[in-house]
Amino acid sequence: MAIGIEALLLVGLGGSIGACLRYLVSGTVPLLKGLPTGTLLVNVIGSTILSTLTFLSEPYASFHLINIGILGSFTTFSTFAYESFKLLEEGRTALFVSNITLNLLLCLSGVYIGQQITSLI
Template sequence: MVSEILLVGIGGFIGANLRYLVSGAIPRINEIPAGTLAVNTIGSFVLAALTFTSVEGTLRYMISVGMLGSFTTFSTFAYESFRLLDEGESKHFLMNIGLNLSSCLFAVYLAYIIV
């Protein structure tokens, strides 16, 4: 149990830093927070690929719970979407929601096909 907790923590450290680097490197595109879109799409693909394979045990905890749990960011997506709506950017609000949902579902489907 202790080793699993440590691995989740290590994965969380890695995922949080990757999220910082990836989302910070990608600028907004037409008011859409593309960095958040990118990490959610990448995270959806990696989690689906991991789920559709036979990876088990502590490595799975480290990657799925730890790394991807801190890498993907639904709370940031929700906040950024709300800010767009609050700023009167209704079109960009809907685009952001649609892009996040469709790209993440497509990433899961792509992982399913590949694996």
């Protein structure tokens, strides 16, 4: 599969936008009793938007820009994994479990919400 220059540029542009949005959102949301809520928030927002666009099941020109570029760099699974590991390493087991549980349940809820939004369209 050949990657076109236009698609590559759209992914790059979207990636820089998503990275900046991630920095702004996760950097401004305070910890909630030690829980990294900024990362949780971007993961939930990203899951909801990505699933809404995907469940629309219609091809659109902005796929590379939005899905791969913006949302790919906006969501933060690697940060989530690192922050979870640090909580465990620091002996904060309750926060470790809470962080994993909330990310999993809320992001799956975001996917469900995205699917429900598309059924209304």
